[in-house]
Amino acid sequence: MTTRRQFCASVAATGLMAGIAPAALTGKPLTIIDMAGREVRLPGRPKRIVLLEGHDLLTMSLLHPDPASLIIGWAAVDRIDSASLQTGLLKGHKVPVVGKLTPDTLSLEALIGLMPDLVVTTAFMTPQADMDSLVDRLIAADIPVIYSDASSNAAGAEPTSDPVSTLKASMRMWGQLLDASEKAEAYIAFFQQALSDIGRRLAGAKPVTIYLEVQSTLDDCCWAAGRKIWGELLSLAGGQPLPGVTAPWFEKLSPEYLIATPHDVYIATGGGWASGGRPSIGPGIDPNLSRASLQRLVDGRPSFAHLPSVRNGRVHGIWTGLITNLPLNILFVAQAARWLHPDRSADLDPAALLETINRDFAAVRIEAPLWASI
Numbered sequence: 001m002t003t004r005r006q007f008c009a010s011v012a013a014t015g016l017m018a019g020i021a022p023a024a025l026t027g028k029p030l031t032i033i034d035m036a037g038r039e040v041r042l043p044g045r046p047k048r049i050v051l052l053e054g055h056d057l058l059t060m061s062l063l064h065p066d067p068a069s070l071i072i073g074w075a076a077v078d079r080i081d082s083a084s085l086q087t088g089l090l091k092g093h094k095v096p097v098v099g100k101l102t103p104d105t106l107s108l109e110a111l112i113g114l115m116p117d118l119v120v121t122t123a124f125m126t127p128q129a130d131m132d133s134l135v136d137r138l139i140a141a142d143i144p145v146i147y148s149d150a151s152s153n154a155a156g157a158e159p160t161s162d163p164v165s166t167l168k169a170s171m172r173m174w175g176q177l178l179d180a181s182e183k184a185e186a187y188i189a190f191f192q193q194a195l196s197d198i199g200r201r202l203a204g205a206k207p208v209t210i211y212l213e214v215q216s217t218l219d220d221c222c223w224a225a226g227r228k229i230w231g232e233l234l235s236l237a238g239g240q241p242l243p244g245v246t247a248p249w250f251e252k253l254s255p256e257y258l259i260a261t262p263h264d265v266y267i268a269t270g271g272g273w274a275s276g277g278r279p280s281i282g283p284g285i286d287p288n289l290s291r292a293s294l295q296r297l298v299d300g301r302p303s304f305a306h307l308p309s310v311r312n313g314r315v316h317g318i319w320t321g322l323i324t325n326l327p328l329n330i331l332f333v334a335q336a337a338r339w340l341h342p343d344r345s346a347d348l349d350p351a352a353l354l355e356t357i358n359r360d361f362a363a364v365r366i367e368a369p370l371w372a373s374i
Contacts, residue, residue, distance in 0.1 A: 032176060035169060036128065036150035045179055046118035046144075048072045050098060050111060052125040055079045056148050057089050058325050059170065061363040062187060063180040068093040070178075073114045075099030075106060076125065081321055082272025084284035088364035103127065108137050118177075122149040146173070151229060151249070163232050167191060167326050187327060187361055194330050194353055195236065198337050201344045202238040208340040209263040210239045211309060214250045216268035216317070217278045218300045222253045233329055237336035238344075239265070255303040265340060266309035268297060268317040270372070282319040283367045290317065290372035298374070314339070319370040328357075328366075335371050 030042045049070050051057060054077040060067035068090045075098050080086045098114070099105040103125050111119060111134075119138055126135045128150070135145045148170065168188050175184025212225035212234060224241065225231055228248035231241045242261055245251050270290065272282025280293040294317040298304050309315060316339050322332035334350040351368055358365045 027179070030176060032146055032173060033169075034146035034148070034150075034173060035166070036123065036147035038147065040144055040146050042118065042144055044117075046070070046116075046177065048115060048117045050074065050114060050116040050119045052076065052099065052106065052119065052121040053079065053148060055081075055321070055325055056120055058085070058321070059148075059174055059327055060178060061089055062327055062357070062361040063171075063174055063183050064178045065363050066091055067178070067363065068095060071095050072116060073098040073111070076101050078273075079324065080272075081319075081324075082283045085272065085282075085321075085364065085366065091364075099125070103134070106134060108134060108141075111138065112141050112143065116143055119143055119145045120148050121145060122147060123151060124149070146177075148173075163229065163236070163326075163329055164192070164195065167329065170326050183361070190356065190360070191327070191330050195333065198236065198334060198345070198348065201348065202337060202341055205238045205341055205344060207235070207238060207240040208265060209242065210234055210265045210267060210336075210340070211242055211258060211263050211307070212239075212267045212269075214269055214320075214323075215278075216270060216297055218297060219277070221301060222255060222258055223250050224253050226250050230323055233323065233333055234336065237333045237340055239336060239340045255301070259303060259306045263307075263309055264312070265314045265316065266304075266307060267336065267339070268294060268315070269320045269323070270294070270317045271320055279317045279372070281317050281372050282321065282370065287369050287372060290369070291374055294372050295374050315374050317372045322370055331357075331370065339373070 027045045030045060032040045032042060034040055047070060049072065051071055051074040054074050057067055057071065057074065058080060073096050077086065077097055078101060098110055106125065121135065126133060138145050171184040171188055175181040212230060213223060214225050214230065215223040224245050225234065226245055226247040226249045227241060234241060242263060244253065244257060244261065268279055270279030270281030270293065272285060279290065279297055281290045294315065298310060298315060304310050318332060318335065322328045331350050331354055334348055334353055338345045338348050338350065354366065354368055
């Protein structure tokens, strides 16, 4: 097995890496417990990081004033799912793309050639069960690897911790990596206080059954939120997924099942790319466009006219980023609570929570609104 040192030496000998010198690690050695529960020892605080999950840059931006300055390559960039936010997070840095949205787009040689002092991955981008996995080969090449997300939709791979515990572990891991542990603890305190306020309002409330759709597109119906992760966030908002859903992440249902299954509220998920295929909901998008595209989604599925949630006018849409980015989960929970229990949550203000995030934590403003209703 070629190590990183041997690989870099051979590439340098050909002149391909002329003028490129990796920044030295700084500070004392670190021992990180990553989101897969692995203990990873680093010789110092990393300065040349490759992200195999692009939206990790958003988490970093809540703790670091210019996180892109530490990134030398990234993949799954489009999962940030907002052109304006993606541009803002980069702050003018030119970061090469090393892979797309799936594991098969990653190249070991390309990653080693960047000479990273840390690769941050997820269980989706580098499945842990793979024999002779990319992670194993990176480690063999003297490149440390940590997992920022170990969750999986595979059978028997359900997460054992709840969303709040996961958020705490994630922020503390990033806080340690970025020398921002105090700020990470402040964010955890903010998150817990907001969640406690929501829980107090909803105490004793009967759960509302919801069809939460994880991929809302005209040509591909109907992907429902699973019991874990998204479903657990629904529970915090006083809701529950459809009874026929058993998968941890998501599960495809038939339109016939949706029509026949009583549920009170339909929440579609939209993206920050202003495209016609799904609701255009996300940072910087005109709220009128968001409402119109949500209406277009419902109108474009004739069978949805028969859904109890649609018939009762309880149709909403939310930016997917509020669920896929752990620190922003509190905004999803708050807004969902307003929709599900308006009698108890009328004065709950998710926009104020977003403003606190922007004022006290975010290196780049996340522009509202991030939800819509029709």
